[in-house]
Amino acid sequence: MRPTFVRPLQAASTSPHEQFKLTSFVPPLPLFGGPPDSLHFGRNHSVSSSPEASSSQRWRATGTWTLECYTIARRLDHAGIKLSRRLPSTVLVNLDLNGRIIKMLSVPINARMKAVYSKLSLYPNLSFFKSHHHRTPFHHPPTSFNNLLNSGRTSKHATQIHSQLITTALLSLPFLFNNLLNLYAKCGCVDQTLLLFSSAPDVSKDVVSWTSLITQLTRSKRPFKALTFFNQMRLSGVYPNHYTLSAVLSACTDTMVSVHGEQMHSLVWKHGFHAEVFVVSALVDMYAKCCDMRMAEKVFEEMPVRNLVSWNSMIVGFLQNKLYDQAIFFFKTLLLENLTALDEVSFSSVFSACANAGNLAFGKQVHGVALKLGVRNLVYINNSLIDMYSKCGLFNEVAKLFSNIGARDVVTWNIMIMACVHNHNYEDACNSFWMMRKKGSIPDEASYSSVLHSCANLATLYQGTLIHNQIIRSGFVKNLCVASSLIKMYAKCGSLVDAFQIFEEIEDRNVVCWTAIITACQQHGHANRVVELFEQMLREGIKPDYITFVSVLSACSHTGRVEEGFFYFNSMIKLHGIFPGHEHYACIVDLLSRAGELNRAKRFIELMPIKPDASVWGALLSACRNHSNLVMGKEVALKLFELEPDNPGNYVLLCNILTRNGMLNEADKVRRKMERIGVRKEPGCSWIDVKNSTYVFTVHDKSHEKTKEIYEMLENLKELVKKKGYVAETEFAINTAEEYKEQSLWYHTEKLALAFGLLSLPAGAPIRIKKNLRTCGDCHTVMKFASEIFAREIIVRDINRFHHFTNGICSCGDYW
Incomplete structure (x- = not known):
């Protein structure tokens, strides 16, 4: 049935705004509907689409269908249209969603009307159609559309060309349909x-169409959707x-x-593609990435011809499965095959x-081979090369390579930052991060995680806060890896409150986030809170990992929960399938030792089902020191000297x-033995931050400008x-004459840092001190008295844990 159109209005009774008012809407054209035989202008107006149509008619047709291409593309924000400037000045039209004219006026265009057009106009954006305005859309040859599809770059271009293909009924041509699919795919x-694919008739879909869709779904990380369409392809009778x-x-x-890969393996043989290097290489890559290197090797060995892709798939597969020696062996074989x-x-x-x-x-x-073949200057290779020297401990070589690299991407900077972290050059790592920002590279989650570490x-804490601000501005604050690093940073800087705030802001917490906050509480001595968080984690269905336990x-162990500790230890295998490691056994030894059960420990x-290492025996030796168990202490120490x-x-x-x-002579013998074999105790130092500056103190340090104070x-x-009742614990004064022992205790580094903090920080402000060794018992006692005397919190982080006084x-x- 012919649709009913709005009767044209007279110019004398219509205002310019009314002339451009869209008065009715009908459902849009089907995506594959062809154009009508003629274009209708009002009740009795029509323009033939034949080449013999008059110039004015052709202009009207072109303008009408140009608007339709926009309405199909959902550009509905423009209710009216200003047709090409070459359109006769007396023709004004309004169209519905199908591109049919619902209003047509023949009025002269004056200045006021032009002002209305400027608000409601819609210009064609494709230069091709601008330069071919003298043709009706039905006379654009398919090759012209094909050129447009191949040269398209944006989703806007794809939508506009799509609309023109609809109006010209050319979308049913398979090669144009496939190229349009490719253009949408290229634009993501x-x-x-x-x-487009779902609404197309089956006649338009060939193997190229199906393959294009499946490839795009795979690249956009929708693998299950890709497999679903592959099954539909087979059911439709199209062979891959x-x-x-x-x-x-x-x-x-x-x-x-x-199982999906195994089914595809059988299809490869069924369709006779087992001799295609391209397909079999993908099959090798699939097995390798699915951690089935046995099948990957079998398929690789059965290949009649092997290319570089298949060799690389095997090497990468061994690398991803941590079979490093096999990866090196395959590379050596590849060198012999074709250098x-x-x-x-x-x-x-x-x-x-x-x-x-x-x-x-x-x-x-x-x-050396890379240098010989001239591939040394590729960024990808340089990054791996720097990473290799870094992990092998050659930091000087890393710095040399990095300085000689001209083009550095974010991966290069990340590897350099991680190399500094790996070699404990934390200040250089922070400096590299800020240099990276200065050079214009944009940090990613790896950058932020490394520098926060x-x-x-x-x-x-100050520098960590600055980086936190950078993370907020860059939008990485919701990244779980970065958020976990923020929790660890604030916790290790002594600010457990900020760590909890970050944790509470995380919406979808994973095991890494939970472990970070549990570890933070454990380091700060909040053992009861650790157990509460762990139970809450289990209730929320998060499976704990090795580090969590x-x-x-x-x-x-720090709260004396012996039975509870053994329950969690036994649940590792029974409930969670995690085999305990040396760290877990060391915790149980410490748990029993703190309870005074050294013989049981x-x-x-x-x-133990595994051979105890130094961490396990070390936990028992520390317990012997705390309980003054001389006999067992000597026995355990001898084992540790061997390890x-x-x-x-x-x-x-x-x-x-x-x-x-009281065995001072024996203690002197141990110290002389240390000197004889060249073992030296690491010099102790403490540092404190005051007004964004870090001040480091060594034993009996007098280098500070405020030494007298x-x-x-x-x-x-x-x-x-x-x-207050303080009595010096002189057993912590080593290598000192008896009469000077008490005085030497007051030259310890954390006491010097405490005195400087009391002088420099505002009254009531917390004092945060960091030490590279375990804090001694005498300093621990003095810190407790000082926190009470000066009514302020003192936070000391030693090598083992935090002490909040x-x-x-x-x-x-x-x-501790």
Whole structure:
């Protein structure tokens, strides 16, 4: 039935605004509906679309269908249209969503009307149609559309060309339909591609169409959707080609479900593509990424012809499955096969394998091959090369390579920052981050995580806050990896309140976030809170990991929860399928030792299913020091000297045990042994931040500009704490004559930092001190008295944990 149109209005009774008012709407044209036989202008007006139509008629037709291409494209914000300037000045039209004219006026265009046009006009944006305005849309040849589709760059272009193809009834041509799919794919318009494909008749869909759609779904990380359309393709009777199978194999790889890949493997044989290198290489890559290297090797060995892609797939597969030696072996075989065929994937993969395997010698040889083949200057290879030297501990070589690189991307900067972190050059890591920002590189989540790790180890709260502000501005604050790093940074800088605030703002918390906040509470001595958070984590359905249990067991040991600690330890295997490691066994030893059950702890070590390492025996030696158990202490120390002959901490612990038991001569023998074998205790130092500057103190330090005031404050503090009942614990004064032992205790680094903090920080402000070693018992006692005397919180972070001193009480419960 012919549609009813609005009767044309007379110019004399209509205002310009009314002339452009869209008065009725009808459903839009189907996406594959062809144009009508003629264009209707009002009740009795029509213009033929034939080439013989008059010039004015052709203009009207062109203008009408040009608007339709916009209405189909949902450009409905423009209700009227100003047709091409060459359109006769007496023709004004309004159209419905189908492109049919619902108003036509023949009035002269005056200045006022032009002002209305400027608000409601819609110009064609495709230069092709501008330059071919003298043709009706039905006379654009298909090749012209094909050129437009190949040269299109944006989703706007795709939509406009799509509209023109609808109006010209050319969209049913398979090659134009396929090119339009490709254009949408190139623009990343997945939803538009799905809509176009689903509404197209089957006659327009060939193997190229299906393959284009499946490839785009795979690239947009919708693998299950890609597999669904592949099944529909087979049901429709269209046979896949080698490009189709390659795309589907990539989708199977993304699903990480091996059964999908096995089904595709059978289809490869069924359709006779088992000899196609392109397809079989994708099959090798699929098995490798699904962690089935046995099948990957089998398929690889059965290949009649192997190309570089198949070799690289095997090398990368071994690398991803942590089979580093096999990756190096395959690379060596590839060198023998064809030296000139190597590319950046080959080199970067083998550099990563050498880095993780610690095979620096072969890595240097490959470096020489890369220089010989002239691929050394590729950024991708340089990044892997820097990473290899970094993980092998050659930081000087890393700095040299980095300085010689001209083009640096964000990965290059990240590797350099992580190299500094790996070598404990935390200040250089922070400096590299700010230099990266200065050079114009935009940090990603790896950049922020690495630099926050550096701030955490330096305990620089001010710099960490600055980076937090950068994270907020860059939009990474909701990134779970970055948020977890923020929690760790604030916790290690002594601000547990800020750590909890970050944790509470995370919407979808994963196990890393939970573990970060649980570990933070454990480090700050809030053992009860650790257990509460762990139980809440389990209630929310989050499965704990290896590190989570380390913090939970440590918390149980600090609160004397022996039975509860054993329950969590046993639940690791029974409930969560996690096999305990040395760290967990060390926590149980510490748990029993703190409860005074040293013999039971020793028996537990002897019954361990794995060989105890230094961390396990070290926990027992610390307990022997705390309980002054001389016999067991000597026995455990001898075991540790065998495991760690160069660790000065074990010798110092034994000296403390001997000194506490009055065996000063024996303690001197241990110290002489240290000198004889070249083992030196790491010099202690403490540092404190005041007004965005860091001040470092060593033992008996007099290098500070306020040295006189600092030592006067120490004397004043000594008198005050003695009035509170302080008695010097002289056993912590080592290598000092008896008459000078008490005085030497007041030259310890954390006491100097405390005095400087009392002088420099505002009254009532918390004092945050960091120390590179375990804080001694005498300093711990003085900190408790000072927190009560000066009525302020003192936070000390030593190598093991945080100590929060408030009103004469420490959060560690005097056991650390």
